[in-house]
Amino acid sequence: MDKEQLRLSLNKFLKMYFNACREVYKEINFDRITKIQFRYLKAIRKFEKTTLTELADTFNISKPSMNEVIVKFEKSGLIDREKSTEDKRITVISLTEVGNTLATTNLLESQRAVNKINEALTEEEMTLLKNIFDRFEVDDE
Amino acid sequence: MDKEQLRLSLNKFLKMYFNACREVYKEINFDRITKIQFRYLKAIRKFEKTTLTELADTFNISKPSMNEVIVKFEKSGLIDREKSTEDKRITVISLTEVGNTLATTNLLESQRAVNKINEALTEEEMTLLKNIFDRFEVDDE
DNA sequence: TAATGATTAGGTAATACCTAACAAAAGGAG
DNA sequence: CTCCTTTTGTTAGGTATTACCTAATCATTA
Numbered sequence: 001m002d003k004e005q006l007r008l009s010l011n012k013f014l015k016m017y018f019n020a021c022r023e024v025y026k027e028i029n030f031d032r033i034t035k036i037q038f039r040y041l042k043a044i045r046k047f048e049k050t051t052l053t054e055l056a057d058t059f060n061i062s063k064p065s066m067n068e069v070i071v072k073f074e075k076s077g078l079i080d081r082e083k084s085t086e087d088k089r090i091t092v093i094s095l096t097e098v099g100n101t102l103a104t105t106n107l108l109e110s111q112r113a114v115n116k117i118n119e120a121l122t123e124e125e126m127t128l129l130k131n132i133f134d135r136f137e138v139d140d141e
Numbered sequence: 142m143d144k145e146q147l148r149l150s151l152n153k154f155l156k157m158y159f160n161a162c163r164e165v166y167k168e169i170n171f172d173r174i175t176k177i178q179f180r181y182l183k184a185i186r187k188f189e190k191t192t193l194t195e196l197a198d199t200f201n202i203s204k205p206s207m208n209e210v211i212v213k214f215e216k217s218g219l220i221d222r223e224k225s226t227e228d229k230r231i232t233v234i235s236l237t238e239v240g241n242t243l244a245t246t247n248l249l250e251s252q253r254a255v256n257k258i259n260e261a262l263t264e265e266e267m268t269l270l271k272n273i274f275d276r277f278e279v280d281d282e
Numbered sequence: 283t284a285a286t287g288a289t290t291a292g293g294t295a296a297t298a299c300c301t302a303a304c305a306a307a308a309g310g311a312g
Numbered sequence: 313c314t315c316c317t318t319t320t321g322t323t324a325g326g327t328a329t330t331a332c333c334t335a336a337t338c339a340t341t342a
Contacts, residue, residue, distance in 0.1 A: 006267060007255045009274035014251070016277040017155070034297075052321060065299050067322065089307050089320040110155070114148045120276045126147060132270050133150035135261050136157040175330075194287060206332050208289060230287045230340045 020112035021105075028101055028108070032076075038102070040069055041095070044079060045103040049094050078102060161253035162246075169242060169249070173217075179243070181210055182236070185220060186244040190235050219243060 025031065033041070043058055044050055056066035070093060073079045078099035084090040095103060117126065166172065174182070184199055185191055197207035211234060214220045219240035225231035236244060258267065 003252075003255050003259065006258065006271050007251050009271045010251055010255060010258070011247075012277045013274040014158070036298075053319080061298085062300060063321070064301085064323080068298080071322095087308070087320085091321070106152075110148050110151055111144075114144050114151060116277070117147065117151070118144065121273065125273055125276075128269055129273055130147050130150040132262065132266055133154040135266075136153045136257075177331075192287075193289090202331085203333060204288070205290080205334085209331080212289090228287085228341070232288070 016116055017109070017113045020116060021109045024105060024108045024112055028105070030102065030105060033102060037069065037073075041073075041078065041099060041103040044093060044095055045100060049092050051090055051093060055093070073099065157257055158250070158254045161257055162250045165246060165249045165253055169246070171243065171246060174243060178210065178214075182214070182219065182240060182244040185234060185236055186241060190233050192231055192234060196234070214240065 040055065040059070043055060047054065052063055052066055052070060055070070056063045059066070070079065070081070074081055077096055080094050080096055081091050082094075084092055101108070117129070121129065181196065181200070184196060188195065193204055193207055193211060196211070197204045200207070211220065211222070215222055218237055221235050221237055222232050223235075225233050242249070258270070262270065
C-alpha cells in the first residue's frame with residue numbers, strides 16, 4: 001500500500017479524534033490548565049490521597065514550589081486538603097470531582113471518539129478495527 | 142460491541158501514535174516551542190511570505206508584541222527576514238527549513254505512525270484500516 | 283506632509299521555579 | 313518525661329521566561 005495515502009487516511013481518523021478532544025476541552029474549560037499543571041493533577045489522581053512532600057519528591061521540585069501549585073489548585077476547586085488526624089503535621093491532598101474530571105480528560109476524549117466511531121461504523125467494522133487496534137499493544141511508562 | 146472495550150483498544154492505537162509524536166518531538170527539540178508559538182509558525186507557513194503587520198492583524202495583537210516573537214524566531218533560526226525591494230518599509234517573513242519542519246510536525250508524526258502501522262500489519266489489514274479511516278472524513282477548519 | 287511598516291523602550295501579569303527561615307508536631311535518647 | 317532533632321507544611325522574597333501592552337521614533341511611501 002502507498003504509505004502517503006494511508007497517512008492521509010490516518011489523518012482523517014486523527015482529525016476526528018482531535019475534534020472529539022476539542023469538544024470535551026471546551027465543555028470542561030480545559031484551556032486554563034497548563035501542561036505541567038495537568039501532569040500534577042494526573043499524579044494526584046494516581047496517588048488518590050497524597051501529601052505536599054510526596055508530590056514535591058515525585059516531581060523533584062522544592063516544597064514551596066509545590067505548595068504554590070497546590071494552593072492555586074485548592075483556590076480553583078480542583079483539590080481538597082484535610083489535616084490528618086494521626087499525624088497533625090500532614091495535610092492530605094485529594095482531587096475534587098472537578099479536579100478528577102480534568103485529570104481524566106483522556107477518558108472523556110476517547111469515550112467521545114468511540115461514540116463517533118460507533119455512529120460511523122457497522123458492528124462488523126468495529127470488530128475489525130478493534131482487532132487491528134489491539135495489534136499496537138505497548139508497555140506502559 | 143462493548144464501547145468500553147473498543148475504547149481500550151483505541152487507546153492502544155493512540156498510545157502508539159503519541160509515542161511516534163514523542164519520538165519526533167525529541168528529535169527536533171520541539172519542547173522549547175510553546176502552543177501559541179506553534180500557532181504563529183503554522184500561520185507563517187500558511188502565508189508562505191508574510192509581514193509583521195499581517196501577522197499582528199491575524200492574531201489581533203500589537204505589532205511590538207508580534208515583533209518580539211518574530212525577533213525570537215529569527216534568533217532561533219526558524220524564520221528568515223528580507224527587506225522588500227518594491228517597498229523598502231516592508232520586511233518579508235518566511236520560514237527557514239527548520240521552521241518549516243517545526244510548523245509541519247504533524248506530517249512527521251503521522252509519517253512515523255504510518256511506519257509503525259506498516260511494521261505491525263499485513264497489506265490486507267492496512268487496506269481494511271485505510272477504508273475504515275476514510276469513513277471519518279471531516280470538513281477542514 | 284500625512285500615513286504606513288517596523289522597531290525600540292519601558293511596563294505588566296502570570297507561570298514556574300528557587301533559597302532561607304520558621305512554626306507545629308512527632309519521635310527518640312537519656 | 314523532658315530535651316533535641318527531624319519532618320511537614322508554610323511564608324517571604326527572589327529570578328527567569330512568556331506573552332502581552334502603550335508610547336514614541338525612524339524610514340519610506342503616497
